[in-house]
Amino acid sequence: MRVNVTVNGEHRQADNVWEGESLLYLLRERLGLPGSKNACEQGECGSCTVYLDDVPACACLVAAGQAEGREVRTVEGLAEGDRLDPIQESFVECGAVQCGFCTPGLLIQAHDLIERTGTPSDAEIREALAGNLCRCTGYEKILDAVRLAASKR
Numbered sequence: 001m002r003v004n005v006t007v008n009g010e011h012r013q014a015d016n017v018w019e020g021e022s023l024l025y026l027l028r029e030r031l032g033l034p035g036s037k038n039a040c041e042q043g044e045c046g047s048c049t050v051y052l053d054d055v056p057a058c059a060c061l062v063a064a065g066q067a068e069g070r071e072v073r074t075v076e077g078l079a080e081g082d083r084l085d086p087i088q089e090s091f092v093e094c095g096a097v098q099c100g101f102c103t104p105g106l107l108i109q110a111h112d113l114i115e116r117t118g119t120p121s122d123a124e125i126r127e128a129l130a131g132n133l134c135r136c137t138g139y140e141k142i143l144d145a146v147r148l149a150a151s152k153r
């Protein structure tokens, strides 16, 4: 099957996509966008989170064919040229990145939270990021980074 999708503002096309193939596989293996990570492949960890038509979704749970004609924004699409998005800068400034495997999904989810709420409360941050697992940081630095990014708006 052929899939047409807009990714980070660019029209992309992939041929010979298998019916059972995930959007995550399409992005990483066919379109050369390895930012979204594959950890659990069953919707448990959030490391594969991307925007699908402006709503965060686990790309491992979306069939590639379901993305036909839709817009996807991955972590590669957060920065503008060489300028990092404030949420990316804040993760670096707060030391919220260790192995980095969870980071792309957390960035998308936190970016969406700040877009929607402006200055989220701690409870809102915890709720929004509850589906994104991190085995390294203990989460405190991630919370600091989201607070800092919100304060930069």
Ligand code: FES
Residues within 6 Å of the ligand: 037, 038, 039, 040, 041, 042, 043, 044, 045, 046, 047, 048, 049, 058, 059, 060, 061
């Ligand atoms: S790889 Fe998609 S939720 Fe874990």
Ligand code: FES
Residues within 6 Å of the ligand: 096, 097, 098, 099, 100, 101, 102, 103, 133, 134, 135, 136, 137
């Ligand atoms: S930084 Fe390693 S899993 Fe989060």
